[in-house]
Every structure is written in structure tokens, then in C-alpha cells.
Amino acid sequence: MIRRPLLEQVRHSHKMPTWNKNPHLDKIIRVDHAGELGADRIYAGQMAVLGNTAEGPTIKHMWEQEIKHRERFEQLINEYRVRPTLLTPIWNVAGFALGAGTALLGKEAAMACTVAVETVIVDHYNDQLRTLMEDPNIDKEILKTITKFRDEEQEHHDTGIDHGAEQAPFYKALTEVIKAGCKAAIAISKRV
Template identity: 75%
Template sequence: MLTQQVIIRRSLLIFPRYCSTSTSHNTCNRTTKAELDSIIRVDHAGEFGADRIYAGQMAVLGSTSKGPLIKHMWDQEIKHREKFEELIRKHRVRPTAMIPIWNVMGFALGAGSALLGDKAAMACTVAVETVIVDHYNDQLRKLMGDPEVNKELLETITKFRDEEQEHHDTGMDHGAEQAPFYKAFSEAIKFGCKTAIAISKVV
């Protein structure tokens, strides 16, 4: 009995090691259609939401000194959204059913944060982008299991991750941490973003 337990334990240790050292097309590493659909669906939803957040900020701060800065970041988010719309069509992925809700909530978050002042708007940007960068990094680790098959998605997400990191850094450079109740405000937004991500993966 003891010998059998030892053999089972050793096999559990060897199996993941075998998967990690095998070719990229090994079934241990291969990304399934369902997983790819979930990645594209949630990323499309996220970029759509980011588009609406910046639209809300522009509606309030567009004519201020922060207008050009917000417009630059918004333009990048529009390109992100358009790319994932292309991938939605290409891979025949069902978009999340939550799009109408994210449309309203995204704009409300952007406009609401901007109404609290430009520093609160930057704090909103930092909070959102923190979650998105972490989210993209998690996806990249998953997709690297099959880099040849996932080449386009890897390149797309890597590029967008880097631009989201730039948005985060821009927000920090423009006074995000000086916003009133910064930590509580930031944590509330992060929680909302993580919840939206979890819902959009499946709904």
C-alpha cells in the first residue's frame, strides 16, 4: 500500500514536468477554443469599457488642460476596442451580453471621476489600468503555452498591455495619488473592474 502511494505521488510530480518540457503543441499546453473565446470576449468587453470611461472623462474635462492628454489615451483605447471587434468577428466569438450595461457604467465612471476633479480622473485611470495590466499578464502566461498557435493574440495583448501600463504611469505622473480619499477610491474601482472581468468571461 505504501509503495503504491509513493508511485502515485511521483507520477503527479512527473506529469507537469513532462508537460512543461514537451513541445508547444502538447495537449497539456494547448489553448482550447473555449479558452480563446473567453479571452477574446473579456478583452473586448474591457476595451469597450475603457473606451466609454475615457469618453465620460472627455465629456467633462475635454476643454481643460487635461483634455489633450485624455484624448490621446482615449484614441489608443478606441484602437484597442476596434482590434478586439475584429477578433470577435474573425474567431466568431459571442460578445458578452453585458455590453449595454458596461456602456452606461463605463461612461458614468469616467464622467463621475472627472466631476470630482482631474486628479480623481487620473486616479480612476491608474486603478483601472492596474487591474487591466495584471489581467493581460495572466493571459500572456496562459497563451505562452502555445505561442505559435496564439501568435496574433500574444502580439496584440503584449502591445496593448504596454500601452495600458503607459496610461497607468501617465495617471501617476499627473497627480492620481493626490486625489481625495485616493486609496479607498482606487480600491473601489479595482473591485468593480475585477467583478466586471469575472462576469464578462462567461456571460
């Protein structure tokens, strides 16, 4: 009797998710989990500084959506058995520091941070959606999740613009530095 490899036996006997249908899915879930954790912490930092101001309810609304995004990717990490990035503790601290630090510069700088982060995230999600759409065995649930979250991130971007982001001191320089940091965090989180 020829025996199948152990992983193949387990996969057939327990109906494990077939995350190997799309070779990009591991990286997508890992990096999105890291990004949503970072976003959660950015808004937590902004709330710590601006929570009792006129901007508090707006920031709280965006934060509540980010918490739901993070929770969903935590479910996907477990469901698809994806290893989270090893840099989770760093993104936790860095996200809070970025949110609180920009908020300490004023509500406009906090909103500029939101615009910068969400610009990168919307582009990132659009790239992922294109990658997923190329797969004939597309995971429709993940596609739906990323599409919904992308739309909410776009809403956050637009909210930042509507709440004075472009009036932040050194807006262009501030947003470009934050965008570069976000892009670096994405690249690192895919691998580490």
C-alpha cells in the same frame, strides 16, 4: 461512405479559424472586447467633463488608443466568431458614468480612476499572456496584440500617476473600489 459532422466539413471547406486550439481563446477575446469597450467609454466620460481643460489632450491621447484597442477586439470577435458578452450595454453605460463621475470629482480623481483601471488591466493582460504562452499552438497574432495593448495600458497607468492621481481625495479607497469593480466585470464578462 462515412460523412464527417457538419461543423468538421465546414471547418475544412472554408478554412475557418481554429479558435479551439486554445480553449481559453473564446473567453480571452470576449472579456478583452468588453474591457476595451469599457475603457473607451471611461475615457469618453472623462473627455465629456475635462476635454476643454489642460488635461484634455492627455485624456484624448489615451482615449484614441483605447478606441483602437476596442476596434481590434471587434475585429477578433468577428474573425473568431466569439459571442460578445451579453452585458455590453451595461458596460457601455457604466464605463461612461465611471469616467464622467470621477472627472466631476476633479482631474486627480479622473487620473486615480485611470490608475485603478489600468492596474487591473495590466495584471489581467499579463495573466492572459502567461496562459497563451503555455499553449504549444500559440496564436502569435493575438499574443502580439495583447502584448502591445498591455504596454499601452501600462503607459496610461504611468500617465495617471504623473498627472496627480495620488493627490485625489480618498485616493486609496477610490482606487480600491474601482479595482474591485473592474475585477468583478472581468469575471462576469468571461461567462455571460
